[in-house]
Amino acid sequence: METCKGDKCEGCGEFTPGYDTVHYGSLDTGYRLLCTRCFNAEVASLHGLDDFENVRLDPIGLTDCAGEDHKFHFQTRLLGDMMTLEAFELQDGNPAGYKFELIGSPEDDLFDLLGKMVARIRRTLSVKYLEEGMPGLQIAGMTVRGRIEWDDEEDGRVPLMIADGRAISWEQFGQMMMSHEGWQFKLEILDRSDEI
Ligand SMILES: [Zn+2]
Structure with missing residues (x-):
């Protein structure tokens, strides 16, 4: 409504x-x-x-x-x-x-x-980058695509991540990354109009 x-x-x-x-x-x-x-x-x-x-x-x-x-x-x-x-x-x-x-x-x-x-x-x-796992939400494959947003709860100190159209706190995102502890990552930031 x-x-x-x-x-x-x-x-x-x-x-x-x-x-x-x-x-x-x-x-x-x-x-x-x-x-x-x-x-x-x-x-x-x-x-x-x-x-x-x-x-x-x-x-x-x-x-x-x-x-x-x-x-x-x-x-x-x-x-x-x-x-x-x-x-x-x-x-x-x-x-x-x-x-x-x-x-x-x-x-x-x-x-x-x-x-x-x-x-x-x-x-x-047509794609989901996150899946429900143990414990809680997990990265489904090896890639996550999404958007960096302002987190009111954190007064903008750390980002609010939007993936699969859902809001993920920076803390929660960190927890999800830990299932790949010791692995490497590549971070690329793209213009808001680019297709990711
Ligand atoms: Zn008008």
Whole structure:
């Protein structure tokens, strides 16, 4: 249930959840709270991008290899000469779990980009890097792919790891690594829009 109505967009007047708003403006002109769509419209007119498809994409449901359903919400953001498409799950009204980002140009067909996004999500959902073992969650094979996030509980001191769309504390991640004590590892950090 998404109970949070959010704040009122100063462009269209619609109540919009926090993850879908942005403070837009400058020190000189002041800032306005805009929903993503109104923000995109402002950027499109500023850059003369009359053909930009400023559409709101409906969420879609996809099933992972363990048979669990995931609902993905989409957000497009126009940033001058580039456009980003993000896909994310919501938990208590905030983005959490699996998250994806693709970068395109404002001239790109949004539905082409959406098709690429869905294909990427499917590829990711077809693999699980973690498994329930003894004791608790374990690394299933020799590789873990995921995301580094801020951990409120730790005040950002150490990361919160997201793998298989689930949050793993740094402590818990360390415990999982101990099943490979004495082995080597290779750590590679990639851009948020790269496919891992
Ligand atoms: Zn708006």
